[in-house]
Amino acid sequence: MSELVQIHNLTKVYNKKKMALDHMNLVIPRGRIIGLLGPNGSGKTTLIKLISGLLVPTEGEVLINGNKPGAVTKAQISYLPERTYFQSNMKVKELIDYFADFYGDFSRERAKELLRNLNIDEQARLKTLSKGTKEKVQLIMVMSRNAQLFLLDEPIAGVDPAARDYILRTIITNYNSNATILISTHLISDIENILDEVIFIRDGRMILQDTVENIRGQKGKSVDAYFREVFVC
Amino acid sequence: MAWNLNSDRPIYAQILEVIQIRIIAGVYKPGEKIPSVRELAAEAGVNPNTMQKALTELERSRLVMSVRTSGRMVTEDMEMIRQTREHLAREQVQEFINRMKKLGFSRAEVLKLLEQEEGHE
Numbered sequence: 190m191s192e193l194v195q196i197h198n199l200t201k202v203y204n205k206k207k208m209a210l211d212h213m214n215l216v217i218p219r220g221r222i223i224g225l226l227g228p229n230g231s232g233k234t235t236l237i238k239l240i241s242g243l244l245v246p247t248e249g250e251v252l253i254n255g256n257k258p259g260a261v262t263k264a265q266i267s268y269l270p271e272r273t274y275f276q277s278n279m280k281v282k283e284l285i286d287y288f289a290d291f292y293g294d295f296s297r298e299r300a301k302e303l304l305r306n307l308n309i310d311e312q313a314r315l316k317t318l319s320k321g322t323k324e325k326v327q328l329i330m331v332m333s334r335n336a337q338l339f340l341l342d343e344p345i346a347g348v349d350p351a352a353r354d355y356i357l358r359t360i361i362t363n364y365n366s367n368a369t370i371l372i373s374t375h376l377i378s379d380i381e382n383i384l385d386e387v388i389f390i391r392d393g394r395m396i397l398q399d400t401v402e403n404i405r406g407q408k409g410k411s412v413d414a415y416f417r418e419v420f421v422c
Numbered sequence: 423m424a425w426n427l428n429s430d431r432p433i434y435a436q437i438l439e440v441i442q443i444r445i446i447a448g449v450y451k452p453g454e455k456i457p458s459v460r461e462l463a464a465e466a467g468v469n470p471n472t473m474q475k476a477l478t479e480l481e482r483s484r485l486v487m488s489v490r491t492s493g494r495m496v497t498e499d500m501e502m503i504r505q506t507r508e509h510l511a512r513e514q515v516q517e518f519i520n521r522m523k524k525l526g527f528s529r530a531e532v533l534k535l536l537e538q539e540e541g542h543e
Contacts, residue, residue, distance in 0.1 A: 382468045382472075401472075402434055402472065405432045406432045410429070
């Protein structure tokens with residue numbers, strides 16, 4: 190079987206002047222939890238949007254299971270955007286129906302169980318929920334699909350540390366071992382232990398792809414500490 | 423024994439140590455089943471592949487054995503458990519001596535300190 194995601198020469202230029210991705214080459218294997226790490230404006234969100242098919246490349250290509258982004262790949266990818274897009278007068282329960290309608294691989298049971306464990310009321314309207322709770326709801330929806338690739342753009346930024354731990358444990362126990370989870374974040378130390386690999390990007394280029402254990406073994410420091418060294422300001 | 427993973431050593435080496443200590447301390451008893459990779463990974467908050475790697479290493483050293491279709495169990499070889507205990511203790515002592523050397527203590531001074539400390543207990 191081919192690699193899950195193959196990226197060749199991928200380039201994205203905004204408004205003919207801002208180069209967000211600069212001829213990036215990257216292979217994303219199956220069955221891994223991968224951290225996508227880089228400073229602000231390095232191209233993380235652009236890369237995720239290109240893989241999910243929300244943006245069209247200026248140059249180069251993305252292949253998911255050998256296919257260009259489209260209807261087929263959207264059924265295989267579960268994407269968590271950095272901002273919420275749900276209608277605020279929807280109830281949590283309606284959101285479950287909405288997702289079940291949209292995605293054949295959505296598990297109502299899993300969503301309901303996760304909501305229950307985080308004490309989130311299915312009858313609540315989204316606009317009555319706090320920012321952090323809304324983020325939890327959105328993450329639960331995204332993680333309740335049985336997708337091959339999960340793209341999580343800053344999934345835990347607004348969530349308190351205890352819920353963060355719960356969410357990370359949920360990811361560990363629920364993900365299918367053939368699926369890959371790509372997580373972009375600045376909160377490296379919080380998620381470092383659950384990652385197989387990390388990808389460092391800077392100025393739209395990939396500068397490192399390695400396993401967490403290799404980095405720790407070779408550099409004698411955590412990925413968090415190494416990141417601070419590589420991207421020192 | 424909690425996981426308390428620190429940041430600068432490979433995670434797999436640290437979780438390996440925690441499981442060894444649990445076996446020595448009898449948290450996981452000889453001949454008993456240990457929790458699954460998923461359960462242990464979730465408990466420690468680490469990647470399942472990393473936990474798998476640590477358990478594979480434990481199997482290689484024969485401290486645990488994989489049992490067909492039902493996971494892994496702790497060895498019943500008490501001699502092996504005793505050796506692991508001794509090995510971990512030696513590592514700790516070595517580390518301690520190295521740190522004392524950095525502080526400029528001679529062997530005799532270290533021994534004297536240890537004896538004094540014993541007197542306090």
